[in-house]
Amino acid sequence: MPFPQLPAPLGHALTARGYEDPTPVQAAVLQPEAAGRDLVVSAQTGSGKTVAYGLALADTLLGEAETMGPAAAPLALVIAPTRELALQVHRELSWLYGPAGARVVACVGGMDPRRESRMLADGAHIVVGTPGRLRDHLERRNLDPTGLRAAVLDEADEMLDLGFREDLEFILGTTPAERRTLLFSATLPKGIVALAEAYQRDALRIAVAGETRGHADIEYRAIRILPRETELVVVNTLRLVEARTAIVFCNTRNAVRHLQAVLTERGFQAVALSGELGQGERNAALQALRDGRARVCVATDVAARGIDLPGLGLVVHAELPHDSEVLQHRSGRTGRAGRKGISVLLVPASRRRRAEELMARAGVVPIWSGPPPADEIRALDQERLLEDPLLTEEPAEEDRAMAQSLLAQRSPEDLAAALVRAYRARLPSPEEVTDPGFQTGKPAAARREEGPRVPFGASVWFRLNVGRRDNADPRRLLPMLCRRGEVTREEIGAIRIFDRETKFEIRGGAAERFAHSFGRTGSAELQVEVLPGETEVPRQRPPRRNVQRRG
Structure with missing residues (x-):
C-alpha cells in the first residue's frame, strides 16, 4: 500500500530515496489510531523502524508547517543503546527531515563532548544520543529538555540489557510530562512493560505481524564442516555468495583477529570489529565498508550491535551463537527492509545437535548442505566473467584499436586465456574442502522411532x-x-x-x-x-577365576 498523506517535505525525502510503499512497521505507526499517541512497538532490527518513528513524529514536530523553523531547544530526543546505532539514526533522520530544514545533532560516547556542546548551543530540532552521553549533557546543562515534544527509546530491551535503566529514568524524568513517548523494542520483557507503564500515558501497543520469529527475507543455510576446515569454508562461502558486503561472526576477540588476518592474507578486503578497537578505528572500519574499500567485516556480537551496513547480503556464523536470540540478532543484520539476505551457520559434527536446537527455538528451518566445493565456485566464476563490466561495457575507440593490434600478434585463444588469468588474479582462490556427511534434520527421538x-x-x-x-x-x-x-x-x-x-x-x-x-x-x-584384515573382533570373555582346590 502507498504511504498515507504526509507533510510535503517528508514525502519529497521518501521519493528521493526510492521509497514507494511503507514496510509493515511504518504502515502500523501511520494508522489514524496511532496519531499523537504514545506507542509501544515490537519490531525487529532491520524492519525500517527508524524511518517509522521519524514518520510517526511528523505531526508532532511539523504540524501543518512546511519547515521546522529556527533551531533552538530540541523538540525531539532519540535514545539508542550504542554509538553505531545512534549515528545510524542520525543519518536516517537527517535525510528524512532534511527537506524540512531540520537540524539533527548526535551526542555519543567516544566523540568530543566539547564539540557536541557547541552544536547544542547553536540549536537543534532533534537530538540523537546514547544514554550515558545524554545524561552527561543534561547534568552539565548543555542540553535543554524543557521544549521537548517527544522522546523515542530505540531498541529499549537492549538498553535495559546493557544496564542503562538508571540513565533512562534520569533522562525521562527531566522531560516535560506532556511529551509523547515512543518505545521501540524487539521483545517486550517485564522490564520494558514496567518502563512503559511508568513513563507513558494510554500507550498504543503495536506488534508487527511476522517479525517476532525470524526474518521472512532471510534464507538460512547450515553447512556441515570439519573443525580444522572452518577458515577454508568461510573463504568458499564468501566466494560462493559474492555479496556486496558480508559480516562474519566469531565469539571472541582473538578469533576475530585471527580470521581477519586469514581472510586478508587470502586476498579479501576485510576489516575487524571487536571491543579492543578505539572509536576512531571502529569508525574507519565502518567507513571502509560503506564506501566499498572493504567487503568483509569480521566481528564479535558486542562490536556489531547497532551497525547498519549497505548492501549486507551475507551473514556467516563462523562460530555458533550462544542462544537463539543472538542467532536472530546476528542474522537480522541482513534481509533488511524488504531486501533479501542469506545467513549461514558452520556446524561441525560435535555441535550438530546444538545447532538444530538453536534454529528450532528461533523458528528457523535451514537448508543443510556440505561446504561449497571449489569446482562449483570455479564454474560460477566463469558465468560471472561473462557478466563482468570488462565484457559487457561498450569499449572505447582507443580500446578497440589496441584490441586489433593485439589480435594481429596473438591468437584469440591466447587473449581469452590472458583475460581469464587477469580476472582470476583479482579473486581469492577457492579452497578444497570436505563434507563430513553427518545426518541432520532429525531429533534423536525421531531417529529412535525409525526402527x-x-x-x-x-x-x-x-x-x-x-x-x-x-x-x-x-x-x-x-x-x-x-x-x-x-x-x-x-x-x-x-x-x-x-x-x-x-x-x-x-x-x-x-x-x-x-x-x-x-x-x-x-x-x-x-x-x-x-588392525589389518580384521572384520570383527569378538567380545572378550570375562577372565576365569582361579579356584584353589583343596586336597
Missing part, C-alpha cells in the same frame, strides 16, 4: 592403547573419538574394551579421515593403529 539401526556395512577396525585398567569407558571414549577423529557417532560402530587396549570399528568411508585426523589433534599419549 533398528541399519547394518553398519564395510568398516575398518582400529586399536587404541588404553583399556579397562585405564578406566576406559564407552561413554567417555565415544565423544573423544568423534572429536579427535573428526567423525560422527553414526560413523563409529562397535567398541570392545579389553584389559590393556580397546578395539573399535569406523565406517569404511570415514576410516582414512579418522586415521589422518586422530594423530594431528590432542595428546600424543593416546595412539591408534589400524
Whole structure:
C-alpha cells in the first residue's frame, strides 16, 4: 500500500530515496489510531523502524508547517543503546527531515563532548544520543529538555540489557510530562512493560505481524564442516555468495583477529570489529565498508550491535551463537527492509545437535548442505566473467584499436586465456574442502522411532592403547573419538574394551579421515593403529577365576 498523506517535505525525502510503499512497521505507526499517541512497538532490527518513528513524529514536530523553523531547544530526543546505532539514526533522520530544514545533532560516547556542546548551543530540532552521553549533557546543562515534544527509546530491551535503566529514568524524568513517548523494542520483557507503564500515558501497543520469529527475507543455510576446515569454508562461502558486503561472526576477540588476518592474507578486503578497537578505528572500519574499500567485516556480537551496513547480503556464523536470540540478532543484520539476505551457520559434527536446537527455538528451518566445493565456485566464476563490466561495457575507440593490434600478434585463444588469468588474479582462490556427511534434520527421538539401526556395512577396525585398567569407558571414549577423529557417532560402530587396549570399528568411508585426523589433534599419549584384515573382533570373555582346590 502507498504511504498515507504526509507533510510535503517528508514525502519529497521518501521519493528521493526510492521509497514507494511503507514496510509493515511504518504502515502500523501511520494508522489514524496511532496519531499523537504514545506507542509501544515490537519490531525487529532491520524492519525500517527508524524511518517509522521519524514518520510517526511528523505531526508532532511539523504540524501543518512546511519547515521546522529556527533551531533552538530540541523538540525531539532519540535514545539508542550504542554509538553505531545512534549515528545510524542520525543519518536516517537527517535525510528524512532534511527537506524540512531540520537540524539533527548526535551526542555519543567516544566523540568530543566539547564539540557536541557547541552544536547544542547553536540549536537543534532533534537530538540523537546514547544514554550515558545524554545524561552527561543534561547534568552539565548543555542540553535543554524543557521544549521537548517527544522522546523515542530505540531498541529499549537492549538498553535495559546493557544496564542503562538508571540513565533512562534520569533522562525521562527531566522531560516535560506532556511529551509523547515512543518505545521501540524487539521483545517486550517485564522490564520494558514496567518502563512503559511508568513513563507513558494510554500507550498504543503495536506488534508487527511476522517479525517476532525470524526474518521472512532471510534464507538460512547450515553447512556441515570439519573443525580444522572452518577458515577454508568461510573463504568458499564468501566466494560462493559474492555479496556486496558480508559480516562474519566469531565469539571472541582473538578469533576475530585471527580470521581477519586469514581472510586478508587470502586476498579479501576485510576489516575487524571487536571491543579492543578505539572509536576512531571502529569508525574507519565502518567507513571502509560503506564506501566499498572493504567487503568483509569480521566481528564479535558486542562490536556489531547497532551497525547498519549497505548492501549486507551475507551473514556467516563462523562460530555458533550462544542462544537463539543472538542467532536472530546476528542474522537480522541482513534481509533488511524488504531486501533479501542469506545467513549461514558452520556446524561441525560435535555441535550438530546444538545447532538444530538453536534454529528450532528461533523458528528457523535451514537448508543443510556440505561446504561449497571449489569446482562449483570455479564454474560460477566463469558465468560471472561473462557478466563482468570488462565484457559487457561498450569499449572505447582507443580500446578497440589496441584490441586489433593485439589480435594481429596473438591468437584469440591466447587473449581469452590472458583475460581469464587477469580476472582470476583479482579473486581469492577457492579452497578444497570436505563434507563430513553427518545426518541432520532429525531429533534423536525421531531417529529412535525409525526402527533398528541399519547394518553398519564395510568398516575398518582400529586399536587404541588404553583399556579397562585405564578406566576406559564407552561413554567417555565415544565423544573423544568423534572429536579427535573428526567423525560422527553414526560413523563409529562397535567398541570392545579389553584389559590393556580397546578395539573399535569406523565406517569404511570415514576410516582414512579418522586415521589422518586422530594423530594431528590432542595428546600424543593416546595412539591408534589400524588392525589389518580384521572384520570383527569378538567380545572378550570375562577372565576365569582361579579356584584353589583343596586336597
